[in-house]
Each structure stands twice: as C-alpha cells, then as structure tokens.
Amino acid sequence: MKACLFATLLALCSAPLLAQAPASAPASQVHTSDIGFSYSLPSDWNVVDTTPSLPAVQQQVEKNATSEDEKKGISCVQIALTARHGSPSSVVVVVALPFACFGQTMTEKDLPGFAMGASEGIKNTFDISEPLYGAYSLGSHSVWIERAKGVVKDHPELKYTVETVCSVLKKGAVCWMAMAADDAALKTFEQGSVKLDAEPSATLVPADAFTKKP
Secondary structure, three states, rough: OOOHHHHHHHHHHHHHHHOOOOOOOOOOEEEEEEEEEEEEOOOOOOOOOOOHHHHHHHHHHOOOOOOOHHHHHHHOOOEOOOOOOOEEEHHHHEEEHHHHHHHHOHHHHHHHHHHHHHHHHHHHOOOEEEEEEEEEEOEEEEEEEEEEEEEEEOOOEEEEEEEEEEEEEOOOEEEEEEEEHHHHHHHHHHEEEEEEEOOOOEEEOOOOOOOOOO
C-alpha cells in the first residue's frame, strides 16, 4: 500500500476539523490500539469520532488506488485517534493498518518505501513547502519522520506545521500526523508518550530526530 494513499486518508479525515472550534468533551489521556501501541495526549485535547465519515473517505481514496493490495489496505485502515485543540484547531490523527486484515506483513526494510510517499498524499489538502526528513529508533523500532510547512488549499490564512511519523510494529503499521497551528501544539504532539509492542514508554519524537546520523 502506497504511503501517499495512507497519508491522504489521514489528511482527508483531519482537514474538515482544522477550522472548527474545539468540541466540549475532553479527551482521555492514553489511547491504545489492538495492534500493539499506545499514545498519550493532554486531557484538554478533544477526541473527535470520525467513525461515521471513515467509509466515505476510504471510498474516495480508493479511487486513486492502482492495485488490489492498495484497495485492500485502504479498506483495512483504522483511525485509532483523531483529536484537536485550540482555535484555529490543531489536529492530531493516528492511523493503523493491521496486518491480520491486510493479509501481508511489513518489516523494517519496508518502512522507507511505505513512508516516503506521505508528502504526496498530504498535498491533496495542503500546499507543502520546506520539507525535512529524519529517522530514529524507539526501542527496537525504526521510525521515519517528515516535517513541513503547510497551507490549507483554498484557505491560505490557515498555516500549519505538518508532521508525519511512521513505524512498523509486530501486528501492523502506524502513522501519527499532526497539523499544528502553533509551536505549542507541535511540542505537545512530539512529546506525547508512546509505547510500542509493550516496550518501555518513550517520547514520540526525540529532540534529535532531524539530526543527521554519522
């Protein structure tokens, strides 16, 4: 499954929330997935139920699929978390692809190919500039990251930092995406605590994520 389709799904699920005022219901602190990870956000971030809109978004993304594998992957995608904060809203979306549903597994060597198309998918919603790429490890897991400036198409007044983080777990692949309206929201996203495959908790994005490794 191409990462650009994966990222398109994230962007389409989150784009309608960018200009909305926050909902009143508070988010719970820790969000877990049955593919083997958890992720924490502060309690003042508001969880949004995207379940009703997911089938329509999947159908839209499937139109750009070029193989049966991609269509299968899109149908198997789970929106593990959608949350927003502030006005204009910063949005965090977490998307998981369970291998049991997909019928295939990925390994660390598949991560770059899976993740590199992410910016192409995001361009359906944002005009992207100044992308930065990085790679790091969280425990035994390799992580791919991209950070870029993003302006919402048709709404040039909405300027964001768009950051996508992807990894491969034992039971599935996962991507976290932030559309941060300010530095505080980006910092909150990056400093969220994650636990991958029952390994010790860690910060999602370490301070040296974009530092070139020797």
